[in-house]
Amino acid sequence: MSDASTTKSGGIPNPLAWIGRGTLALFAEIGRLSLFSGRTALSALIPPWNLTQLWKQIIAIGFYSLPVVGLSAVFIGAALALNIYTGGNRFGAEQFVPNIVVLGITRELGATITGLMLAGRVTAGIAAEIGAMKVTEQIDALKTLSANPFRYLYAPRFLAAALTLPILVLIADIIGVMGGWLVSVYALDFDSTTYLRNTIDFLTMEDVVVGLIKAVIFGMVIALMGCYQGSKSSAGATGVGRAATLSMVGAAVLVLAANYILSTFFVQIGI
Amino acid sequence: MTQPILELKGVQKGFGSNHVLRGVDIDVAPGRSLVVLGGSGSGKSVMLKNALGLMTPDAGKILFDGKDVTKDQGKAREAMRSRVGMLFQSGALFDSLTVWENVAFRLLNADGMKRTDAKEQAVETLKKVRLGASVADLRPAEISGGMQKRVALARAIITEPDLIFFDEPTTGLDPITADAINDLIIEQVKALGAAAVTITHDMASARKVADEIAMLFEGKIIWRGPASEIDRSGNDHVDQFVHGRADGPIQPAL
DSSP: OOOTTTBOTTSOBOHHHHHHHHHHHHHHHHHHHHHHHHHHHHHHHSSOOOHHHHHHHIIIIIGGGHHHHHHHHHHHHHHHHHHHHHHHHTTTOGGGHHHHHHHHIIIIIHHHHHHHHHIIIIIHHHHHHHHHHHHTTHHHHHHHTTOOHIIIIIHHHHHHHHHHHHHHHHHHHHHHHHHHHHHHHHTSOOOHHHHHHHHHHHOOHHHHHHHHHHHHHHHHHHHHHHHHHHHTOOSHHHHHHHHHHHHHHHHHHHHHHHHHHHHHHHHHTTO | OOOOSEEEEEEEEEETTEEEEEEEEEEEOTTOEEEEEOOTTSSHHHHHHHHHTSSOOSEEEEEETTEEOTTOOHHHHHHHHTTEEEEOTTOOOOTTSOHHHHHTHHHHHTSOOOHHHHHHHHHHHHHHTTOOGGGTTSOGGGSOHHHHHHHHHHHHHTTOOSEEEEESTTTTSOHHHHHHHHHHHHHHHHHHTOEEEEEESOHHHHHHHOSEEEEEETTEEEEEEEGGGGGGOOOHHHHHHHHTOSSSSSOOOO
């Protein structure tokens, strides 16, 4: 399609019109997402809560993510220990493996890997479920039955993700450190007792808390992206599939961006 | 004259350059059954969603029991919806809930009824649509399409509404099951004394359930009359639709 606003006189596409349209669309999308996030957060914070739905989502988001989080954490911890050992070996700093593993896992990798794994498993699942509900008119049916989708569908998922992510991250931290310990003791000939003592001595409460605060934010991002993309899913299987893909990609990028912003903030305030 | 339970006055709704409703004027009196006919893409579902408050009209008014509800939100909208039942085209049953939880959804969530009482009422309502208690604990995916429509009908009537909307209630059903659903609709609507608005393009269904029939074409109601006069409407559009002819003023939606 070409019109005066999008083409120059010779029919060549006008790049300024493209940029303008893209910018407007971006701001409109940010606005819609912000409004949706605000309504979801308000519905999550203000009672009454739908405890039945909340419990179902805690099981679906938290409990059923345990295997994938545990497996990811053990391999990340193990690979981290190997790489730190190899790098540290170049200047005789192998003994710092337990310290750097525990620091890297608790402050950074435990939360980030859990966030990314759940962006795949949970966000896409939420988007597909809500998208399917939308295209089969179940969300309209909720409204006609005087149930607010923000309270019945989105708030329980938002709360469940924000509550369970810190628990999952804590578990990922423990399993990730265990992965590093396993490789260090059985492949790199570290003394088990010394490794564990160094880990415990070096670990501070702040390191753990930093990861847990990140986890709460990641949980919110993961649930919001799934609910938002699902709620605006268009008709048909293609629309639902697209919503699942967009939600997963969006959540993964936002988790990484939020991780950087939060890390910067924690460094700035000295923890 | 009796005050209509539902009135649409000059309702317009568009999506971008697509003007779906161009000034719909229609009303339905308490206890009457109105069927709105229209081809695919004629705006029947959009009209119904506007009437239910699932969409907001660009212009015009919607009055429920004499009160303007066009822009109602929150409690005011809930008050209106508590008096309205809706049977969706696809049934729109919640996959994650059992049949009885679907039927009793409003009782459990909006009215805060105890589960034991709600289940008892749901099973009673299922009986009204000829479904036994044995289906109550099944999931919607475990029952047939015809049974799903009955469950959806039970969900629409459980709170004894004053007005029930039926969106293509017989679509996707074989003629015998469709006729059984029509019979149930007539029986239950009469038993409740409720008004009914049905949108359909199934002429057999329209003839059976309607007291009055209206025809929606190009976003406006172009004919309305008693169901008994549908074959003598004197309107070319209605005649073409009633007889299912490809030739005529209505172009097939290809």
